[in-house]
Amino acid sequence: DGGITQSPKYLFRKEGQNVTLSCEQNLNHDAMYWYRQDPGQGLRLIYYSQIVNDFQKGDIAEGYSVSREKKESFPLTVTSAQKNPTAFYLCASSSGTSGEKLFFGSGTQLSVL
């Protein structure tokens, strides 16, 4: 089945540690996105990528980094510079055309130890 796979489902970060969240899609989509969701709040855009080897900052990129070396993969690294990383992280993909629906993964819950 085509879809988006995020792993792990739960992740714990120690202070000062970088952690990487995985996102893989087999929908042949050009565009991929990372959103952050805090409890009881909406989703905020962290980074997005329209094409391989290119990505842009979203509204809350500070303390995060991404790469897009393959069309299928868009990993997100939460660096030690992100002082409040506890949140639910959602990866999404789309054809990249304006107005088209986003397909979402099942999310990763990141918590700080």
Next chain:
Amino acid sequence: AQTVTQSQPEMSVQEAETVTLSCTYDTSENNYYLFWYKQPPSRQMILVIRQEAYKQQNATENRFSVNFQKAAKSFSLKISDSQLGDTAMYFCAFNAGGTSYGKLTFGQGTILTVHP
């Protein structure tokens, strides 16, 4: 920058009744897209309905319909014959069209509880 506002943090409805969730947005764009997404307790984001701003006709999907008022920048979701499975958080989202690609701006969400 676009903003999306959902003024109802929580709503409740009895099974089989109708409920309307509100959403307003602010934009200077003329051609854009609006969405309602549902997030059940599983936290999986599910598209409920999509509206193109240049279409005057309100979108419908089975029991779900929207009231799109472009001049008022209002985009409400009506759920008819509510079912227990409709219990979820509902997000209104905006796409600016043009070169915004697929980027969505989300509202804060409305928690809907359907009671038996």
